[in-house]
Amino acid sequence: MKKSLWILSLLFLSLGAAAAFAQTEPPLTASPAPSPTGRAIDAWVTNTEKHLVPVAEVMPENKYSFSPTGGEFKGVRTFAEQLKHLAANNYAVSAHILGEKPAPDQAAESGPESVTTKAQILDYLKGSFAALHRAVATIDATNAAETVPGAKANIVASRLALAIDAIAHSFDHYGQLVEYLRMNGIVPPDSVPRH
DSSP, X not given: OHHHHHXXXXXXXXXXXXXXXXXXXXXXXXXXXXXXXHHHHHHHHHHHHHHHHHHHHHSOGGGTTOOOOSSXXXXXXXXXXXXXXXXXXXXXXXXXXXXXXXXXXXXXXXXXXXXXXXHHHHHHHHHHHHHHHHHHXXXXXXXXXXXXXXXXXXXXXXHHHHHHHHHHHHHHHHHHHHHHXXXXXXXXXXXXXXX
């Protein structure tokens, strides 16, 4: 929870700075570059992706079906289901930001039933971040706070709030995935000393 609040604070600070520079943006062309606001959010999407994809890559395929059994873990998602869930949310958020309707499995945050192997799940996860990069590139100082019709959120469903939700949601699951790795004797990539 503290990490989510920290992320939200940094995002708002970055967006404030980005809005100040928005007046210096070049006029829109047929293929506009992301605004300072979009770039600020995209930096956080990249950061999130850099933490999550390596976690998915390091878990052996035969452990993708792992879920804890000791204690109060009855009915929790498997490692694979955690990844598909957060990726489906990324896809759904991306669709909403772009004014599109998410696929039913994205709206349900479950992902496609046909995605079952480690390779397929990794592709689905990476694709969800690619979708999120495309979506946040469309956010600028003029549309960041606009309410997105049809988006359900516990907070105001603006483009900015949805992007923040995808980042915070991904990091919530990152914490769970790291615990799953440790329960299987795997040191999370972020914990490996870099020399």
